[in-house]
Amino acid sequence: MGAMRLVEPNLHRVDVHSRQMLFHIPTSGLFELDALSRDLLALFDREGSVDETALQTLELRHSKGDIRDTVEELRQLEVIEAPGQAVQINPDPVKIKRFPLTTVVLNVNTGCNLSCTYCYKEDLTTPSKGQKMALNTALSSVEMLLKESPGQPRYNVVFFGGEPLSNMALIRDVVGYCEERFATLDADVDFTLTTNATLLTEKLVDWLDEHRVGITVSMDGPKAMHDKNRITVGGQGTYDVVKRKVEMLLARYRSRPVGCRVTLTRGITDVEAIFDHLYHELGFTEVGFGPVTAGDIAAYNLTDGELKEVFAGMQRLGERYIDSAIAGRSLGFGNMHQLLTDMHEGNKKLLPCGAGVGLLAVDHQGGINLCQRFTGSDMPLFGDVDHGIDKPRLAEFVEARLDRSGTGCETCRIRNLCSGGCYHESYAKVGDATQPTYHYCDLMRDWVDFGIAAYSRILHDNPSFFATHVSPRRSA
Amino acid sequence: MKHLKSLNNKAHLLDAAEGTDEREEVVAMQTIVGCTATADPGWEIDAFGGLASLCQPMESDLYGCADACWWPAQVPDTMNSYPEWGSGVDKVDQDWRRIDGIVEDDR
Numbered sequence: 001m002g003a004m005r006l007v008e009p010n011l012h013r014v015d016v017h018s019r020q021m022l023f024h025i026p027t028s029g030l031f032e033l034d035a036l037s038r039d040l041l042a043l044f045d046r047e048g049s050v051d052e053t054a055l056q057t058l059e060l061r062h063s064k065g066d067i068r069d070t071v072e073e074l075r076q077l078e079v080i081e082a083p084g085q086a087v088q089i090n091p092d093p094v095k096i097k098r099f100p101l102t103t104v105v106l107n108v109n110t111g112c113n114l115s116c117t118y119c120y121k122e123d124l125t126t127p128s129k130g131q132k133m134a135l136n137t138a139l140s141s142v143e144m145l146l147k148e149s150p151g152q153p154r155y156n157v158v159f160f161g162g163e164p165l166s167n168m169a170l171i172r173d174v175v176g177y178c179e180e181r182f183a184t185l186d187a188d189v190d191f192t193l194t195t196n197a198t199l200l201t202e203k204l205v206d207w208l209d210e211h212r213v214g215i216t217v218s219m220d221g222p223k224a225m226h227d228k229n230r231i232t233v234g235g236q237g238t239y240d241v242v243k244r245k246v247e248m249l250l251a252r253y254r255s256r257p258v259g260c261r262v263t264l265t266r267g268i269t270d271v272e273a274i275f276d277h278l279y280h281e282l283g284f285t286e287v288g289f290g291p292v293t294a295g296d297i298a299a300y301n302l303t304d305g306e307l308k309e310v311f312a313g314m315q316r317l318g319e320r321y322i323d324s325a326i327a328g329r330s331l332g333f334g335n336m337h338q339l340l341t342d343m344h345e346g347n348k349k350l351l352p353c354g355a356g357v358g359l360l361a362v363d364h365q366g367g368i369n370l371c372q373r374f375t376g377s378d379m380p381l382f383g384d385v386d387h388g389i390d391k392p393r394l395a396e397f398v399e400a401r402l403d404r405s406g407t408g409c410e411t412c413r414i415r416n417l418c419s420g421g422c423y424h425e426s427y428a429k430v431g432d433a434t435q436p437t438y439h440y441c442d443l444m445r446d447w448v449d450f451g452i453a454a455y456s457r458i459l460h461d462n463p464s465f466f467a468t469h470v471s472p473r474r475s476a
Numbered sequence: 477m478k479h480l481k482s483l484n485n486k487a488h489l490l491d492a493a494e495g496t497d498e499r500e501e502v503v504a505m506q507t508i509v510g511c512t513a514t515a516d517p518g519w520e521i522d523a524f525g526g527l528a529s530l531c532q533p534m535e536s537d538l539y540g541c542a543d544a545c546w547w548p549a550q551v552p553d554t555m556n557s558y559p560e561w562g563s564g565v566d567k568v569d570q571d572w573r574r575i576d577g578i579v580e581d582d583r
Contacts, residue, residue, distance in 0.1 A: 030484040
């Protein structure tokens with residue numbers, strides 16, 4: 001055998017206290033290295049290429065047979081390569097022919113009664129100018145979903161806006177239609193919406209509860225932080241009314257857990273204080289954070305320094321998640337829960353999200369967009385609900401993102417977890433949704449390393465946590 | 477594998493496939509369509525994660541219906557009303573025979 005080399009893009013090592021983990025990038029498998037495999041990889045680090053003579057230096061501490069076995073294990077994983085061995089870094093390119101859609105997002109009204117300063121919705125307008133989706137368009141969207149992707153066991157219909165509750169008449173009609181329509185198909189249908197909560201009433205909550213419409217509330221934290229950006233069209237802060245509505249919602253609504261989504265913008269970076277308020281004081285089941293880094297209005301984007309602060313705060317909150325997990329409790333920190341679910345399963349993502357493959361969004365006129373973030377944007381539509389999906393163009397887009405060659409993702413160690421990031425962030429930042437988002441790669445890699453260490457620590461101290469709180473309750 | 481200790485589920489699958497021709501299948505396995513790891517652009521659609529690639533067996537979803545997750549079904553709600561419902565019967569695939577029902581009058 002000639003000299004062997006490390007296949008750097010296929011392995012990543014993370015030290016966790018005195019132990020060392022090997023993250024196997026092509027599969028997202030996570031291993032703990034023993035003394036020999038550590039020594040062997042360290043030998044490659046020192047020597048670059050390793051031949052039989054170099055391997056013999058390990059025989060001072062390890063047996064020849066064990067060394068041979070370890071080399072073989074690492075070769076099988078394509079973490080080291082021998083001359084002439086073909087190793088694969090990324091999957092071969094594929095042609096997309098099928099779109100296994102399960103989700104349609106309906107932009108039921110472009111109008112919103114709030115005018116949050118940072119809102120990314122390109123078609124957003126005030127309630128009086130709001131363009132409401134017609135019932136026909138909504139029903140055609142549902143029929144398009146069924147026509148383009150028949151035979152799925154479960155479908156999701158998502159109501160988005162604007163503020164979706166400002167077009168409740170449509171939501172009621174669509175829910176009624178779907179409940180009957182999907183029952184005849186022996187398929188389940190699931191409804192969700194994201195709301196600013198201001199329009200909720202007891203009667204409305206009871207109706208949403210009865211139809212098990214999943215609810216996410218957009219809320220940004222304690223009063224001072226929330227009121228900084230989440231204001232009415234007239235400019236008033238909305239915290240007091242939102243808090244009152246949320247307390248009513250959480251007290252009445254029983255069918256599903258209610259989560260909260262926090263938008264982090266310039267000047268709002270205190271992840272822990274926000275979490276404590278929303279989770280411990282108001283009682284949301286889960287709180288997740290979305291940092292704004294590529295909004296249209298640059299003044300609201302987190303600065304580089306703030307983004308670092310946000311990730312540092314997420315790690316501090318993550319430490320609390322770890323402490324809880326070791327004590328056998330699950331803390332409702334959404335981003336962390338998702339990261340650990342991916343870690344535990346060893347999930348791989350060749351695309352960053354389901355947009356364009358499992359999910360499409362319909363604008364108020366019936367135009368098909370990649371996701372709700374693109375409705376009203378200048379990005380050309382991918383067909384419309386009456387004529388169906390423009391599959392060649394959609395395939396072309398998805399294939400462009402699947403092909404990592406020549407991008408910064410090609411050999412990145414988190415390429416199968418981050419997969420290049422949000423389409424809309426790229427679109428907003430550089431005008432091209434087929435490009436990866438490059439502006440916080442280092443922070444994302446740190447966050448994933450944090451996840452690897454967190455997973456290893458929890459598994460070591462309380463191995464049953466994942467079987468109890470993550471596997472049975474996983475979300476992806 | 478002797479010198480690499482499998483930690484997560486994928487690593488265990490890889491280990492089990494060692495020396496067989498199934499390894500390539502494991503490499504391709506669990507390639508999901510889901511949200512990217514953090515800044516989570518799709519998160520706002522459903523607070524509790526994915527909209528695609530949902531898990532199949534009821535066992536893997538049961539508590540997803542009951543507590544900090546996203547799935548709607550007629551099971552007791554462990555967040556507010558019956559926090560103890562799942563206690564001691566956490567591993568649904570093994571414990572399902574012991575999971576009890578609730579009669580409203582018992583409250």
